[in-house]
Amino acid sequence: MAVSAERTKDGGHLRPSSISDGVHERIYEKLMALEISPGARILIDGLARELNVSQTPVREALNRLEREGLVRKAHLVGYSAAPQLTHKQFEDLYDFRLMIEPEGARRACHDMTAETLARLQLAAADMEKGEQPVDSNSRYSRFARADAHFHDEIMKIAGNEVVRQALADQHFHLHIFRLMFHSRVTQEALEEHERLVAAFRASDADAAYAAMHNHISRSRDRLVAAFA
Structure with missing residues (x-):
């Protein structure tokens, strides 16, 4: 090619x-x-x-x-x-995310402005309505990148660059999408992202925390089947 x-x-x-x-x-x-x-x-x-x-x-x-x-x-x-994640590495990554990202979502909600909310909504919309992939291979890469961008935008708004960089250094979005990729994984993630955005729109920090915690927990449940 x-x-x-x-x-x-x-x-x-x-x-x-x-x-x-x-x-x-x-x-x-x-x-x-x-x-x-x-x-x-x-x-x-x-x-x-x-x-x-x-x-x-x-x-x-x-x-x-x-x-x-x-x-x-x-x-x-x-x-x-790079080698595929082991089950232990997978669980450790998700434990790390559950410790960090829900609180990040709560802080982002407190610091959200009209401008940053608009940017976050664009990132969420890009996952669902952006440029269509030309084949299954580009579908893997496009969704993984868009997912990483959406989560990074939240951590950017939360304002702690040390935490944001620590998450980015794990490259977990790339690794987890090598585990499993199908329509259920992506569709459910999109719905969970929308619930996160809805909490940000409502300026409900507790709902943002809960939505992020639920999203990461459900993501782990969807992908753990790769180790069965």
């Missing part, structure tokens, strides 16, 4: 960033859809041939994916897909 690239407005040279972004997106989708299995080695030359690009944008994409937690790099070994 070739990766398309954009030209400058005057029809000049290809923009390298466009090629790099396209390669990143394609590898990201392959990782999320488990086309590249967790723990599997990733051969740069093989991906370059498959995507019909040079090795340089592949290396750039893999460096980005390493920062995003989906790829590992080992000395003298090279790149490999």
